[in-house]
Amino acid sequence: MRVGVALLVVLAAAVLLRPAPTGSFGWSGLRWPTPEATQYVGLAPPFDESYEGAMQDWTDGTGFEFSIVKEYRDPCESGFGNSTENGVEFSDKACGMEWPSGTLAMTFRHPSIGIAVLTGTGVVFNDNLDWGFYNGPPDPELIDFRRVAFHELGHVIGLEHEGSADAVMHPSSTLFEVLQVDDYAGVVTIYPDIDNPPPPPSPDAKPPPPPLDPRVACAKQHLLAAGKLCNKAIKCQAKDWIRGPDPPALLKCVEKAEVRFVDVYSAAVERAVDRGDSCKLDDDPGDVLSNLDSMMAVVVDRVTDSGNRGDESEAKLVGRLLKDSARYCGKISRIESKDAVRGNESVRVKRRQKARAGFEKKFSKKVDKGADAGVVYNGRPVNEVGDAVDTFADVFAAQAVD
Secondary structure (H helix, E strand, C coil): CECCEEEECCCCCCCCCCCCCCCCCEECCCECCCCEEEEEECCCCCHHHHHHHHHHHHHHHHCCEEEEECCCCCCCCCCCCCCCCCEEEEECCECCECCCCCECEEEEEEECCCCCEEEEEEEEEECCCCCECCCCCCCCCCCEHHHHHHHHHHHHHCEECCCCCCCCCCCCCCCCCCCCHHHHHHHHHHCCCCCCCCCCCCCCCCCCCCCCCHHHHHHHHHHHHHHHHHHHHHHHHHHHHHHCCCHHHHHHHHHHHHHHHHHHHHHHHHHHHHCCCCCCCCCCHHHHHHHHHHHHHHHHHHHHCCCCCCCHHHHHHHHHHHHHHHHHHHHHHHHHHHHHHHCCHHHHHHHHHHHHHHHHHHHHHHHHHHHHCCCCCCCCCHHHHHHHHHHHHHHHHHHHCC
16 A cells, blocks of 8 residues: 655756765655745645644654645646645545555645756545544554655655655555654755754654554454445445446445455454464354345435435435445444454543534535425434444444454
8 A cells, every 4th residue: 555656857956965864765856945835725624633733743843844724725736847836635536647556645746947946736635545543553454644644745845755764754654653763864854954953753753563462453354344345335325326326336336345345354364363363253254244234224225215316416415425324334433443452432432422423413414405405305314324323333343342
């Protein structure tokens, strides 16, 4: 999984650099005229706050001054040599291009014509993916927005990938949630004009934690896989309502989500066995999938109950409500996966309550907006839809976690 890709044109340059204190950092050959940059961030909460926090961490840790303007600017708007946008967005395309497989985000850097000085950047996050937030060891089944934003901001500064050292700028994963010595060395070397840079971070900053107990790791993977299945499969149904009935496409979409679940579920069981242990839930994956499909069908039925596919406006409303339900299902399954590792019941309950309140608010807002436009929602009340999603997460968590 590639954390980020920086696209740029590198021109010949001669820049007086401060001697590197340590590290083998990668540099693009580009730098800002002074050690500062403004980012125009129009992301929705909580992504805007997370992005701003990542900016502040670079500033506090290196002396490179980031500032933020909370307004939208198109990161793809300006071309070579004259970009001043410095925008940030989620998009299903990477500035008009299809996303390369496994790519989470891209940073587009624009130099001045004839000299290797940055005039602007654009950061685009892949909106085809499920984004979230978590602390702790890197998880291949989750995408932590904060870490990816931290990495992309390194590209904005001018850093390139560095695969030979522990670094935020590692090309394939971010092992650390905080600045590392290699990242610090890169910034203070490229920008010798940073006055009184802060001291470098400790070389021992947040070492990778020990591996999880095999049964805990298995439960975590099973919960994440179930959440992704629920999120993806119900979104398949949403697409079918929004775009119009297409049984072959719907079947293909759902089957893809189911195959992914079976693969992850089975791999987790095999890993536990390889480590001399077992999963609490090691039933036949086909039987587990059938049980999950039944619970997801209840969610879909409650949203689509009495829905009129022949009314385009109503069908689109139902599709959007299914999307909200899918996201909620994925979110609370991730909460359960964290609880499997940490076992903090009070935190779990608080997060579940917050997620439920957020879901009901979004769902109800769409229903009310539709009603204002003369579009009637004929499905079950939001609390009954939420209860069905909660049942999916609660039943599977009880099966998967000791």
